[in-house]
Amino acid sequence: MSQFLEDVLKGLSAKEKYLQSKYFYDANGDKLFQSIMGSKEYYPTKCEMEIFTQKTSELVTVLTGQNKEFDIVELGAGDATKSVHLLKGLLDNKVTFTYFPVDISANVIDLLQNELPKKLPTLKLQGLNGEYFKMLEKAKTLSDKIKVVLFLGSNIGNVPLEKAGDFVTLLRQHLKPGDLVLIGFDLKKDPKTILDAYNDSCGFTRDFNLNLLRRINNELQGNFNLDNFYHYPTYDPATGATKSYIVSKVEQQVSVAENLFDFSEGESIFMEISQKYTVQQTDELAKQTGFEPIHHFYDTKKWFLDAIWRCV
Ligand SMILES: C[S@@+](CC[C@H](N)C(=O)[O-])C[C@H]1O[C@@H](n2cnc3c(N)ncnc32)[C@H](O)[C@@H]1O
Known part of the structure; x- marks a missing residue:
């Protein structure tokens, strides 16, 4: 049984049904995520892009102030539209490095391997298709240089707050003293601005969530009727958690690889969390898990x- 099928059956059999957000990204999911990033409501990409385009030389200075030669490992690289500015800045400054983009989507890695050399012909690049930590280990076997890990786009937000410490501790265990991490956090702000970002008026986020049901239909012999479900995002300003659900409009039964699942009207499938932080919370997270925060870019x-x- 594939890992995808095993995880889907486990999630749909749970008392409170859920699906894992890492499975959003098939070729169609990758495309829809790009549309989300381009939507007027989805501010995180625009904010982080501003940092990478307006503060490139400061980023280069801080990163190269620590080490002159290193590898860049980008976890969940996606289309690398932000990191490409940093990579160019490093190349312009004649810094020696290899770029290892890691992504669970094979489509993403193929795309990066085809497109990046056109934009940055002198870039040393090796794409790694697979899970974050497995591929980080692989990068370590390919080169023993200091690692600069990029974890952008608020990917850390997809880990629930109570598990973020475990996740970052695990990241630390895969690294050595002196290695660096450049990590993106979406900060707490006006709750309406946050909720709108997960409920864009063009419906890209809705389609992105429903696309996982389509992927299950295509790849796991599922028979979800997408018209019988709707997308329901929430934001709790007290905890900082944005959560996305898919809700059943009717009482219905769905089959996945010959396994039957009953849905009552109004029953939900939890799809994804996107945790928002205060700056203080991020500093505490670093200090509690073996890191020292050395610079903040806003x-x-x-x-x-x-x-x-x-x-450390
Ligand atoms: C929200 S996108 C962000 C992409 C990019 N970092 C950015 O900031 O625009 C998340 C990316 O992480 C990848 N991803 C999600 N979970 C992963 C995992 N467990 N291991 C490797 N890649 C993963 C997805 O395929 C997707 O390309």
Whole structure:
């Protein structure tokens, strides 16, 4: 049984049904995520892009102030539209490095391997298709240089707050003293601005969530009728958790690889969390898990933080 099928059956059999957001990204999911990033409501990409385009030389200075030669491992690289500015800045400054983009989507890695050399012909690049930590280990076997890990786009937000410490501890265990992490955090702000970002008026986020049901239909012999479900995002300003659900409009039965699942009217499938942080919370997270925060980069609105942490 594939890991995808095993995880889907486990999630749909749970008392409170859920699906894992890492499975959003088939070729169609990758495309829809790009549309989300381009939507007027989805501010995180624009804020982080501002940091990467307006503060490139400061980023280069802080990263190269620590080490002159290193590898860049980008976890969940996606289309690398932001990191490409940093990569160019490093190349312009004649810094020696290899770029290892890691992504669970094979489509993403193929795309990066085809497109990046056109934009940055001198870039040393090796794409790694697979899970974050497995591929980080692989990068370590390919080169023993200091690692600069990029974890952008608020990917850390997809880990629930109570598990973020475990996740970052695990990241630390895969690294050595002196290695660096450049990690993006979406910061707490006006709750309406946050909720709108997960409920864009063009419906890209809705389609992105429903696309996972389509992927299950295509790849796991599912028979979800997408018209019988709707997308329901929530934001709790007290905890900082944005959660996305898919809700059943009717009482219905769905089959996945010959396994039957009953849905009552109004029953939900939990799809994804996107946790928002205060700056203080991010500093505490670093210090509690073996990192030292050494620099904070913000956009002009101070809606997004790219923090640089050093492994101690
Ligand atoms: C929200 S997108 C962000 C992309 C990019 N970092 C950015 O900031 O625009 C998340 C990316 O992480 C990848 N991803 C999600 N979970 C992953 C996992 N467990 N291991 C490797 N890649 C993963 C997805 O395929 C997707 O390309």
